[in-house]
Amino acid sequence: MISYKKLVTQTIIYSIGFLFPRIINYAFLKFFTLSFKKEEFSLYTDMYALSFMIIGFLSFGLENTYFxxxxxxxxxxxxxxxxxxxxxxxxxxxxxxxxxxLTKYISSITGYQNHSEYFLMFFFIIFFDTICIIPMAWLRVNDKPIQYSAINIINILIQSFIIMYLFFCHNNTYDKKTFFFIWVNSFTDKIGYVFFANMISSLSNLFLIFPILFQKFTIKKFNKNLAINMLNYGIPIMLGTVAFSINENLDKILIKRLISDEINGSYSACYKIATFMNLYIRIFKLGIEPFFFKKSKDTDAIYYYEEITYVFILFGLIFYVLICGNINIFMKFLIDEKYHMAISIIPVIMMGNLFLGIYTNLSIFYKILDKPIIGTYISLVGVLITFLFNAVFIFIFNNLFIIPAWGTFISYGTMLIVLYFWGKKNFFKFCGKKIKNIIIHFLFSLFIVFLIKKQLRLSFLLQFLYLIIIFVFEKKRLINLIK
Structure with a gap:
């Protein structure tokens, strides 16, 4: 019998290690939107969008493969x-x-011929981050959430200190004369400070996982047959990860190049508010995913998968209503006013990300059945839809940045539906009552968000009533969960 108390405790600790760096990043979001012009913020997000797509490829699905x-x-x-x-x-x-x-060539074809140092720094960031994947996964699978969280917190503190120091130097004549500032300023600019700080933070991550490598890594333990099997298992997951990266980042890459940097700056800033949902998904995944694999051979595994997925959907919808009900407050505190023009994308992107979270939970079935290629096929369907909405519709409806947002929504929604019907035949069998309740929860949540948008003055009252009704509707399950 699984210890839910231990599972919840570990998830809370992982949450601290995951949330603290993200909270710092959201604090910097306000700082960056105040410090950068829309065009500069577009450049900043474009570099990260390109790097995420590369990391998705280089990861080769080895984290899931390791599990x-x-x-x-x-x-x-x-x-x-x-x-x-x-x-x-x-x-x-x-x-x-x-x-x-190939740094100069890559910089040229992507439009950064005057800032090849951006790519050079990102190449090192990607290198450091990817080789830390397996050691960080080892911490998760060996129930070491404190160490995992400590590493994440130390890294973000290092990155934050360097960013603030370099930005502060611009306003302090004495600090401008320090060797460190002169050295960094000799090869990059103000936007590059952020990338430089990230590079040093990623390097510190590598140093912090060295003790794990010293204890657990042995060249003699390398097994050629295992390596081939791991690659065969991981490559389809990698393709799915790349597809996910395209779904997440293609809109920002194309809006910058097909519409304008100004619109992309606003779109990217508001998109970061919508990624609040990703925080919830990632926290859930950190604590639950290793448990899914451990539980896979138990006779009651499917029951637990279904129950945990139901709870995930329930709390995801609650989170969705609370964020959408207070969007104006979040926008005021986290993004400078000049970026607010794209606020309409937030509810759409958030719901799309919730679909992705549910998809991630349900995808456990093909990983356990050793058929990750199923995820690759489904992800390619999502990529096709994303490409259609971004590339084709951006050309037709030039300034309608809401189109790519709906592309994310429909892409992840389609992937979820396809996976559900595929998995229903082969693995899980959600009972009719659960499906009915899930549909009711979705419709009710969307209805509440619609009312809040129409009656903004009643926002807090509507949110309170929503929570009361949810508690009454799911009273038994929530009480059992707390127990």
Whole structure:
């Protein structure tokens, strides 16, 4: 019988380690939107959008692959760890060496010929981050949430200190004369300060996971057959991750290049508010995903998957209503007013991200059945829809930035529907009552958000009534969950 108290405790600790850096990032969001022009903020988000797509490729699905092979009896845990790390190290090193030689060419074709140092810094960020994937996964799977969270918190504090120091130097004549400031300023500009701080933070992450490598990594434990099996399992997941990266970032990349930097700056800033939903999804995933794999061989596994997914949807919708009900407050405190023109995308993107979160939970079935290729096929459907809404509709409806937002919504919604009907035949069998309740919750939540938009003065009252009704409707389940 799974210890829910332990599961919840670990999830809370993971949440602290995950939320604290994100809270700092949201604090910097206000700082950046005040400090940067829309065009500069567009450049800042574009660099991260491009890098996320590369990281999705280089990860090769090795985190999920590591979780999966760890619970197979064919190999020892040390063999799985060492083999997975060597695979990741080889892939990441090849990328770094190749990219450094092609820096000027890549900078030129992406429109950054005057700032090739941006790409050089990001190549190192990507390298450091990807080779830390397996050691960080080891912390999760070995129930070490405190160490995991501590590393994340230390990294964000280092990054924050460097950013504030470099920005502060601009206003302080004495600090401008320091060697550190002169050195950094010799090869990059104000936007590059953020990337430089991120690079140092990623390097510190590598140093912090060294103790794990010293204890667990052994070259002699590398297993060629295991490596081949891990790659075969991980490549379809990698393709799905790349597809996800395209779904998440194609809109910002194309809006910048097909419409304008100004509109992309506003769109990207408001998009970050919509990613509040991703915080909830990621927190849930950090604590629950290793449990899913551990539970996979138990006779009652499907029951727990269904129950946890139901609870995830319930709290996701509550989170959605509370954020949408207070959008104006979040916008006021987190984004400078000149970026508010794209506020209409937030509810649409948030619901799309909730669809993605549900999809992620349900996707456990094809990972456990060792058929990650199913996820690849479904993700490609999502990419096709995303491309249609972004590339085609942006050309037709030039300044309607809401079109890419609906593309995200429909893309993730379609992926969820396809996965549900596919999985229903092969793995889970949600009972009719649960499906009926889920549909009711969705419709009720959307109705409340619609009322709040029409009657903004009654926002707090409507949110309070919503919470009361949800508690009455799900009283038994919520009480059992608390117990």
């Amino acid at each position: 999966r092979f760890l619970y197979k009896k064919n190999y020892s845990k040390e063999t799985v760890f060492s083999t997975g790390f060597i695979i990741q190290l080889i892939i990441s090193s090849f990328f770094l060496i190749t990219s450094i030689f």
